[in-house]
Amino acid sequence: MKGRSIVPLALGCACLLTLILPFQVLGEDAEIKSLKAEALSIAKRFAGKLKPRLKEALKNGGPVKAIEVCSKEAPRIARELSLETGWQVKRVSLKPRNRRTASPDQWERAILQKFNERRALGEPPDELAHGEIVDSRFRFLKAQPVESLCLLCHGETIAEPVKNALRLHYPNDKATGYSVGEIRGAFSLSKNL
Numbered sequence: 001m002k003g004r005s006i007v008p009l010a011l012g013c014a015c016l017l018t019l020i021l022p023f024q025v026l027g028e029d030a031e032i033k034s035l036k037a038e039a040l041s042i043a044k045r046f047a048g049k050l051k052p053r054l055k056e057a058l059k060n061g062g063p064v065k066a067i068e069v070c071s072k073e074a075p076r077i078a079r080e081l082s083l084e085t086g087w088q089v090k091r092v093s094l095k096p097r098n099r100r101t102a103s104p105d106q107w108e109r110a111i112l113q114k115f116n117e118r119r120a121l122g123e124p125p126d127e128l129a130h131g132e133i134v135d136s137r138f139r140f141l142k143a144q145p146v147e148s149l150c151l152l153c154h155g156e157t158i159a160e161p162v163k164n165a166l167r168l169h170y171p172n173d174k175a176t177g178y179s180v181g182e183i184r185g186a187f188s189l190s191k192n193l
């Protein structure tokens with residue numbers, strides 16, 4: 001009887017704590033939290049739009065065709081999301097394939113290097129994200145880990161026709177030699193405050 005009556009009480013306390021704690025801890029950081037949440041949802045939308053297009057292209061035309069789709073679709077989705085949300089949206093990598101769009105600036109480079117360190121220390125790669133205010137801009141990076149699907153075009157051994165297509169489109173391609181779980185790059189978002 002006694003044991004039972006404690007359960008709802010403990011649950012009630014836990015609920016209250018989860019309600020109260022964020023406000024105490026956050027304080028003035030509430031704005032940052034909400035910017036982070038907004039950026040994360042845009043990054044997820046980016047991935048949610050791109051991956052199905054990639055899978056569809058792979059299924060219908062194979063990797064060589066998918067490279068064409070990827071090279072057009074990825075920048076188009078980034079532009080579309082930027083226009084729609086007012087955030088600057090792009091993807092960056094320490095080993096960029098598209099050197100023109102994906103070369104990281106100093107801040108992005110430092111955070112990407114931290115992501116690699118954090119991953120080496122055991123953080124799950126798909127949860128790696130970082131946001132902060134830099135020079136009156138809120139900047140946010142969300143890591144994009146390598147899955148087995150990605151190896152077709154970013155892996156260690158790449159089929160000859162795929163290699164040739166990549167060479168044609170991206171003569172300075174650095175984005176191969178990855179294995180599953182490594183960090184391929186990141187969605188990079190920023191917003192003027």
Ligand code: HEC
Binds near residue numbers: 099154
């Ligand atoms: C069919 C080949 C193909 C597959 C499969 C593929 N990619 Fe790519 N990836 C590309 C191409 C092509 C680009 C360059 C796109 C551009 O020009 O913007 C690219 C670019 C990227 C970039 C942007 C940075 C850069 O280096 O230009 C990231 C990040 C990325 N890929 C991650 C992934 C991840 C993660 C997966 C697996 C879920 C994946 N890719 C699967 C072909 C592929």
